[in-house]
């Protein structure tokens with residue numbers, strides 16, 4: 585595709601104006617919104633108000649006056665719209681890892697006679713680690729962590745929970761949520777989906793697919809900022825039965841009654857634990873406003889066009905310099921990222937970043953490019969491939985400083 589044709593795509597992009605709602609450093613092509621989303625322009629002003637007026641001036645009164653206490657539900661409701669849930673089925677709280685711990689314990693309790701947790705061996709490690717911790721805590725569970733093509737066969741009448749991340753963080757492989765949820769249910773198991781790489785990237789249909797539980801991140805495609813609160817979803821049918829084993833006062837039926845005995849709230853609040861982190865919750869709350877008038881189907885169309893264009897433009901480069909595409913080309917199986925395996929992936933990515941194109945690296949040998957449709961242009965894709973071509977043609981990656989491993993890759 586020619587540069588002129590690519591520029592024409594930007595001119596007819598229905599999401600083009602959204603880019604203006606983000607802070608984008610001059611000259612930077614940011615292909616890491618799947619790890620940490622850009623800063624929405626509305627956030628600094630809102631935080632300034634929350635800090636100066638609400639915290640600085642109104643102080644403790646702000647819990648009621650400015651609705652601090654409602655923030656987890658308010659933010660949850662905004663996220664619910666993006667993931668096919670009802671407003672009162674989602675709450676923002678804690679981190680994805682902690683939320684997974686909470687919903688996994690709740691789900692296992694709903695299947696007391698079953699002892700198997702099924703997951704993908706390539707699932708994001710925190711998901712597998714949480715399952716290991718839960719299994720140690722409870723004792724007597726089998727963790728059936730298998731390859732993707734073995735998942736269906738791994739489900740049986742003893743499976744308590746199927747626990748998957750919808751988009752593989754390394755390869756960008758997109759699971760068939762409808763099919764796997766149905767197969768798990770046919771065996772009598774419950775499902776938990778991790779939406780870390782889904783929420784805000786494309787439409788998710790939790791209720792349409794009758795999903796039981798879900799968790800996800802606030803700092804990736806939702807642009808809530810570093811360490812933003814995560815979210816969790818509990819289908820309405822499970823809400824009264826999902827026991828909150830991390831039974832903190834914020835999940836109590838009446839937190840301000842200060843009674844000694846724990847009684848869980850009847851709604852989704854029961855899965856919150858302690859005082860919400862108001863500042864980061866406020867940042868996420870303001871960040872989510874960029875989605876207010878956005879049709880997620882349009883976001884999906886653009887995402888597929890962006891990733892498709894990247895794969896197409898990369899083809900000659902991949903062949904010449906040994907980049908092996910590990911992301912499915914099939915639209916129905918592709919999330920919003922594109923990844924390649926390359927033996928020198930780490931220094932190649934560092935060299936590319938030094939050229940103003942930011943992606944990231946995932947061990948052992950994956951270079952990863954995330955495509956956030958709200959702020960990326962088609963010319964950015966063209967530019968990124970051009971820069972990578974330069975990095976390879978001029979051997980820029982061979983500079984020893986690019987091989988020094990940083991703590992965060």
Ligand SMILES: Cc1ncc(COP(=O)(O)O)c(C=O)c1O
Nearest residue numbers: 679680681708710749753778780
């Ligand atoms: C699939 C998935 N789950 C969870 C996490 C992180 O969880 P936490 O927010 O608890 O650090 C990530 C982070 O990249 C992820 O990719």
